[in-house]
Amino acid sequence: MVRNPQRRAALTDAAIEVLAHQGARGLTFRAVDARAALPTGTASNYFTNRDDLLAHVADRIFQRLAPDPAVTEPLMRSPRDRVLVAALMRDIADRVTRDRTGYLALLELRLEATRRPRLRASLTRTVRTDLDANIAFHLDADLPGDRATVTTLYFAMLGLIVEHLTLPDLLADTSLHETIDRIVTTIVPEH
Incomplete structure (x- = not known):
């Protein structure tokens, strides 16, 4: 090689x-x-x-979609509340929107993983590691909610992002950030 x-x-x-x-x-x-x-x-x-x-x-x-410390570090100086969680979720959505191609490729990989057991195993490990790291970050940062909160937030954001990238007109009556704020308010408890 x-x-x-x-x-x-x-x-x-x-x-x-x-x-x-x-x-x-x-x-x-x-x-x-x-x-x-x-x-x-x-x-x-x-x-x-x-x-x-x-x-x-x-x-x-996953490297391309990783958080930028220049964005997250200032955010993490904020109070540990829903407002901060919403800001972190908006950052995720903004990164995905900026690298639409990367996320669409990830969706294609997920589909391909349904047909390739080795890819499915590898992608499952990678996504599981990423989800566990997000849960640990959330808990270590003393953000409101528990493991179940982060997992529910993950799946809600995943669905929102898929819709935003594949059927953007579906959100025509509301902005992406407004929808994220609504998701966070619904899922994340007050601290």
């Missing part, structure tokens, strides 16, 4: 683009090479097979 981290990252980002725009069936090494504007055969020098490429794509999507 070739060891050029910048090229591997470029190929992985190209794979995310292909996955988001063409779906899992369109994700081929040839399509990744074309999207990255690299010679045919380049992707096969960096990834052993399609499963290896999908694993790298999953890791990269």
Whole structure:
């Protein structure tokens, strides 16, 4: 395997683009090479097979969607209440909106995981680790609510984000941030 981290990252980002725009069936090494504007055969020098490429794509999507400390650190100086939880949820929605392609690729990965047991196991571990980290963050930060609150909030936000990215006209009568505020008020107890 070739060891050029910048090229591997470029190929992985190209794979995310292909996955988001063409779906899992369109994700081929040839399509990744074309999207990255690299010679045919380049992707096969960096990834052993399609499963290896999908694993790298999953890791990269989570990196791209990770919180920015420059945003979260100032927020965490706020009182530990629903207002802060809503601000953190709006930040998640804003990051997903900015990297719509990355999140759509993640949705495609989730669908592909229904057909690929190894991918399903890997993606389940990754998402479980991420959810557990979010629960630990919430509890350690002394935000209102418990483990069940965070889990319920996770599933509500997941549904909202899917609707926002796939059927944006469904929220035409209200803003995304207003809907998030309503979700937080409904799910998160007062501190």
